Amino acid sequence: MANTYLTRTPSSNGNLKKWTLSMWAKRSGLGQLALSFAWVSGNEHTYMQFNGSDQLLFGYYNSGGGSWGHTTTRVFRDTSAWYHFQFELDTSLSSGGDRAKIYVNGIRETAFASSTDPGQNTDTAYGKAVAHYIGSTGDSQKYWDGSMANVEFVDGQAYGPAYFGSTNTATGIWTPSGATAISDYGTNGFKLKMDTTSPGADTSGKGNTFTASGTPTLLQGNPQNNWATWNVLQSQYFWGAAETSFATNGNTTLGSGTSQYGFISGTMGISKGKWYWETKINSETGGSQFLLGIASTMPRSATNHLGGNQYDYGMYSQNGNIYTSNASSSFAASYTVGDILSIAIDYDNAKLYFAKNGAWSTGSGAWGSSTFNAATGAKTITTPPPKPTATPGVGTGFYFPAFSYWDGSNRGFISTNFGEGFFGTTAAGTNADDNGQGLFAYDVPSGYYAMNTKNLEAYG
Numbered sequence: 535m536a537n538t539y540l541t542r543t544p545s546s547n548g549n550l551k552k553w554t555l556s557m558w559a560k561r562s563g564l565g566q567l568a569l570s571f572a573w574v575s576g577n578e579h580t581y582m583q584f585n586g587s588d589q590l591l592f593g594y595y596n597s598g599g600g601s602w603g604h605t606t607t608r609v610f611r612d613t614s615a616w617y618h619f620q621f622e623l624d625t626s627l628s629s630g631g632d633r634a635k636i637y638v639n640g641i642r643e644t645a646f647a648s649s650t651d652p653g654q655n656t657d658t659a660y661g662k663a664v665a666h667y668i669g670s671t672g673d674s675q676k677y678w679d680g681s682m683a684n685v686e687f688v689d690g691q692a693y694g695p696a697y698f699g700s701t702n703t704a705t706g707i708w709t710p711s712g713a714t715a716i717s718d719y720g721t722n723g724f725k726l727k728m729d730t731t732s733p734g735a736d737t738s739g740k741g742n743t744f745t746a747s748g749t750p751t752l753l754q755g756n757p758q759n760n761w762a763t764w765n766v767l768q769s770q771y772f773w774g775a776a777e778t779s780f781a782t783n784g785n786t787t788l789g790s791g792t793s794q795y796g797f798i799s800g801t802m803g804i805s806k807g808k809w810y811w812e813t814k815i816n817s818e819t820g821g822s823q824f825l826l827g828i829a830s831t832m833p834r835s836a837t838n839h840l841g842g843n844q845y846d847y848g849m850y851s852q853n854g855n856i857y858t859s860n861a862s863s864s865f866a867a868s869y870t871v872g873d874i875l876s877i878a879i880d881y882d883n884a885k886l887y888f889a890k891n892g893a894w895s896t897g898s899g900a901w902g903s904s905t906f907n908a909a910t911g912a913k914t915i916t917t918p919p920p921k922p923t924a925t926p927g928v929g930t931g932f933y934f935p936a937f938s939y940w941d942g943s944n945r946g947f948i949s950t951n952f953g954e955g956f957f958g959t960t961a962a963g964t965n966a967d968d969n970g971q972g973l974f975a976y977d978v979p980s981g982y983y984a985m986n987t988k989n990l991e992a993y994g
Contacts, residue, residue, distance in 0.1 A: 537677050537748055538669065538677070538746065538747060538748030538749065538750050538751075539568075539667055539668060539669035539670035539677060539678065539746075539747050539748070540667070540668040540669060540726070540733065540734045540744035540745065540746055540747070540750075541665055541666065541667050541668075541670070541744060541745055541747060542665075542666050542724075542734070542742060542743070542744040542745065543663065543664060543665045543666065544661070544662070544663045544664075544666070544721075544722045544742070545663060546663050546721070546722075547661065547662050547663050547722075548661035548662070548689035548690065548720060548721040548722035548723075549661055549689050549690035549720065549721070550657035550658055550659075550660070550661050550662055551623070551624070551625045551626055551655060551656070551657060551658075552623060552624045552625070552626065552690055552691065552692050553622075553623050553660060553661055553687065553688060553689050553690065553691070553692070553720075554620065554621070554622045554623070554686075554687070554688045554691060554692055554693045554697075555570060555582065555620070555621045555660070555685075555686070555687050555688075556618070556619070556620045556621075556684070556685070556686045556687075556688075556697075556698040557569065557570070557618075557619055557620075557668075557682060557683075557684065557685040557686070558616055558617070558618050558619075558682065558683045558684045558685075558710060558756075558757040559616070559617055559619060559678070559680060559681065559682050559683075560613075560615065560616045560617070560680050560681040560682075560755070560760070560784075561610065561611075561612070561613050561617070561679070561680045562613060562679045562680040562681070562763075562766075562781065562782075562783075562784050562785045563679030563680065563781075564588055564611060564613070565584070565586050565588065566583070566584060566585055566586045566676050567583060567584045567676055567677070567678050567679055567680075568581075568582075568583045568667065568669060568670050568671050568676040568677060568678055569582040569583055569584075569619065569668075569669070569678065570582045570666070570667060570668050570669075570685075571583070571666070571667045571670065571671045571672055572658070572659040572660040572661070572662060572664055572665075572666050572667075573659070573664060573665050573666075573667060573671065573672025573673075574659050574662070574664045575672075576672075576673055577595075577596070577597040577598070578595065578596045578597065578598070578659060579594075579595055579659055579671075579672060580593070580594045580595075580658045580659040580660040581593055581594075581595065581603075581671075582619070582621050583671075583676060584610065585605065587609060588609040588610055588611050589605050589606050589607070589608070589609055589610075589647060590605070590606045590610060590619070590636065590638070590643070591603060591604070591605050591606075592604050592621050592634060592636050593634075593650075594652065594658040594659065600652075600653060600656055601650070602634065602650045602651055602652040602653070603648070603649075603650055604634060604636060604643075604646050604648070604649045604650075605646055605647045605648045605649070606636065606643050606645065606646060606647065607645040607646055607647045608643075608645065610638075611767065612767075613680075613763070613765075613766055613767060613785060613801075614760075614763065614765065614801035614802075615760065616681075616683075616756075616757040616760055617638060617639060618637075618638065618639050618640065618695075618698065618699050618708060618710075618757070619636070619637075619638060620635075620636070620637035620638075620695055620698060621634075621635070621636060622634070622635040622636075622637070622692050622693065622694070623635075623652070623658065623660070623692060624692035625652050625653070625654060625655055625656050625657075625658075626654070626655055627654070628654065630651035630652075630654070631651060633651055633652045633654070634651065634652055637694075637695050639699075639708040640695040640699050640700075640701065640708045641695075660687075661687075661689050661721075661722050666744075668682070668685055668726070668744060669682065670747075680784065681753060681755060681784060682728055683710075683727065683728050683729065683756050683757055684698075684710050684725075684726075684727060684728070684757065685724075685725075685726040685728065686698060686716075686719070686723075686724070686725045686726070686738070687719070687722070687723050687724050687725075688716060688719050688720060688723050689719060689720025689721050689722045689723040690720040690721070690723075691720065693714075693716070695712075696712055696713050696714045697712040697714045697715075697716055698710070698712045699711070699712055700712060700713045709757065709758055710757050710758060716738075719738040719739070719740050720740075721740075722740075722742060723738055723740055723742065724736040724738050724740060724742040724743075724744070725737045725738035726744065728750075728752075729752070729756065731752065732746075733746060733750045733752060734746050749959070751783070751784075751956055751959055753784065753954040753955060753956065754953060754954040754955055754971075754972065754973060754986075755954050755986070758988075759971075759986050759987055759988045760986060760987045761952050761953060761954050761984070761985065761986040761987075762800045762801050762802040762811070762935065762952040762985040762986065763784055763785040763786055763800070763801050763952065764781060764785045764786065764788060764798055764799075764800060764801070764935075764937070764950065765785075765798065765799050765800060765801045765934075766781045766785050766798075768798055768799060768832065768833065782958070783949065783956065783958045783959060784954070786949055786950050786951070786952065786954070786956070786957075786958070787816070787947060787948070787949040787950075787958045788937065788947065788948050788949075788950075789946075789947045795836060795837050795838065795839045795938060795939060795940065796833040796834075796835060796836050796837070796838050796839070796938065797825070797829060797833050797838070797839060797840035797846075797848070797936050797937060797938030798833070798936065798937055798938065799829050799832070799833075799934035799935065799936045800934045800935035800936070800952070800985070802934070802935075802985045802986075802990065803930065803932030803933060803934045804879070804881055804932060804933055804934075804985070804990075804994055805881065805918060805931065805932050805933075805994070806881055806882060806993075806994055807881055807882065807983065807993040807994050808878070808879065808880045808881065808882070808979075808981050808982040808983065808993075809878070809879050809881070809982060809983055809984075809985055810876065810877070810878045810879075810967065810974070810978050810979065810982040810983065810984060811876075811877055811935055811950060811951065811952045811953065811984070811985060812874055812875065812876050812877070812950065812951045812957075812962065812974055812975055812976065813826055813874070813875045813877070813937070813948055813949070813950040813951070814872075814873070814874045814875075814948065814949050814950075814951070814957040814975075815851070815869065815870060815871050815872065815873050815874075815875075815946065815948055816871070816946065816947040816948060816949055816957075816958065817871055817946050817947045818870070818871055818946035823850065823851055823852050823939065823940035824850075824851040824869075824937070824938075824939060824940065824946070824948065825839060825840040825841055825848030825849065825850055825851070825857060825937065825938045825939070825940055826840075826848060826849050826851075826875055826877065826888075826936075826937055827840055827841065827846070827847040827848040827849055827856075827877065827886070827936055827937075828846070828847050828877075828879060828886060828915070828933045828934065828935060828936055829843070829845075829846040829847075829933070829934050829936035830843075830845035830846060830916075830919035830920075830930055830931070830932065830933050830934070831843045831844075831845055831846055831930065832930065833938075839857075839938045839939070839940055840857070840936050840937065840938035841856070841857025841858050841859075841860065841862075842857070842860045843858075843859070843860075844858065844859045844916075845858075845916055845919045845920065846858060846936065847886055847913060847915055848936065848938065849865060849866065849875075849888050850862065850940065851868060851869050851870065851940075852868055852940075853867070853868055854866035854867040854868050854869070854895070854899065856913050864898075864899045865888070865895060865897060865899065865913060866888055866890070866895035866896075866897075866899065866900065866901055867890075867899060867900050867901055869890050871946075873890050873891055874890070874891055874892075874957075874975050874976070875888060875889070875890055876888065876889035876890075876892070876894075876975075876976055877935070878906070878979055878982050879915075879933060880908070880912075880982075881917055881933065882917075884914055884915050884916070884917040885908070885912035885913070885914065885915065886912060886913040886914075886915050887906070887911060887912055887913075887979075888913075889901070889906075889976065892904045892975075892976045892977075894906050894907065894911050895911045896910055896911045897910060897911040897912060897913070906977075906979040906980075908979075915933070918931065919931060919932070919933060935950070935952070935985070937950075951973075951974060951975070952972075952984065952985050952986075953967070953971060953972030953973065953974060953984030953985065953986060954972075954973070955972070955973030957975075961973075962974055962975045963975040963976065965977050965978055966978065967982060967983045967984050967989070968980060968981060968982075968983065969983055969984075969988070969989055969992065969993075971983065971984045971986060971988065971989055972984035972986075
């Protein structure tokens with residue numbers, strides 16, 4: 535949602551002493567990011583956000599007095615997973631420590647780096663007839679960078695987690711759909727599923743719809759089906775630091791950074807089955823050189839490009855050669871700006887396939903037919919890759935999607951569609967896999983699947 539947000543100003547005050555806000559969120563960026571604000575002014579607002587250290591904040595600021603707030607001790611830096619954040623307020627309670635509560639994935643936060651309780655029977659700005667924001671502050675200083683779903687506000691009730699989520703008995707994972715139904719969301723309450731063409735649509739029955747500023751990108755992912763992205767926490771050898779500032783669009787677009795060669799991997803690895811994804815070359819500067827493929831190792835230096843290790847495979851943009859063990863062999867032909875590369879890995883049969891703009895490589899230094907042929911055009915890979923040892927560069931036991939630059943000074947931008955339907959903010963296409971998952975530019979080969987948790991559970 536970076537630089538995009540939802541906003542609504544209620545016509546009258548709701549209950550300013552008792553309410554609950556629940557939301558599911560997947561971080562892309564780190565640092566100071568807004569979840570939700572009720573903004574009277576810079577001198578008065580209710581806030582739910584992350585600070586620059588990635589701690590979670592919940593509080594009310596009023597320069598005229600009555601400010602309170604909680605800052606969690608622990609930090610939240612997982613950019614690959616969905617979190618459930620719940621903020622519960624009831625200032626009528628006699629115990630100060632129970633008046634403002636934070637729950638994460640159904641468990642109450644009890645350890646705080648700093649904590650000031652609200653006064654008994656005091657009001658806050660949330661639910662007031664002022665501008666409310668999802669994904670932004672009121673002064674356009676801190677936007678949300680990531681995805682959101684199932685944002686619910688219950689005006690006048692302090693509800694526990696059972697109303698918004700439950701534990702999957704098979705997996706032990708906290709998931710949406712509370713065991714207890716909400717019968718009335720109150721005057722200014724709302725329920726934003728964010729799974730339609732109108733993400734601000736209120737489905738609570740109250741008609742409290744939000745207006746979008748900018749154009750939200752409506753992805754396929756949600757808390758019940760998480761999709762692969764690039765693992766920006768692994769970026770210390772890719773951009774020169776463990777940061778996310780060069781990754782955008784939900785960590786699917788990678789851009790220029792410092793002069794580095796080290797590769798970056800996806801957030802989901804595989805050890806069986808057949809899988810498919812696509813990458814578009816958006817731009818290059820000064821003759822950028824790219825490597826796309828898979829990796830079973832983790833980058834270990836700024837000069838460790840994809841294909842520099844024994845159990846990594848990268849196709850080189852300049853000539854279509856495959857690199858592995860830091861040696862190359864002829865495979866396909868070159869690719870450049872505007873091209874879409876499809877990658878298909880058949881782990882069970884130890885085969886890796888590449889296509890450019892829908893034409894699959896024949897494995898003979900050229901791009902061949904739009905018809906996928908499992909009998910030709912494959913690069914043989916090592917399966918299973920070795921599991922971790924004390925030796926750097928030896929495998930993780932899984933294969934991950936991977937990408938790196940070759941030239942340390944000439945860089946470019948790429949966007950990967952793991953199936954959520956976009957190259958950056960441009961719609962990719964309408965082709966799904968055999969499980970009905972994903973929106974791809976090109977036909978997914980029969981028996982190959984998009985990388986998400988639903989497919990990994992079924993086929994991985």
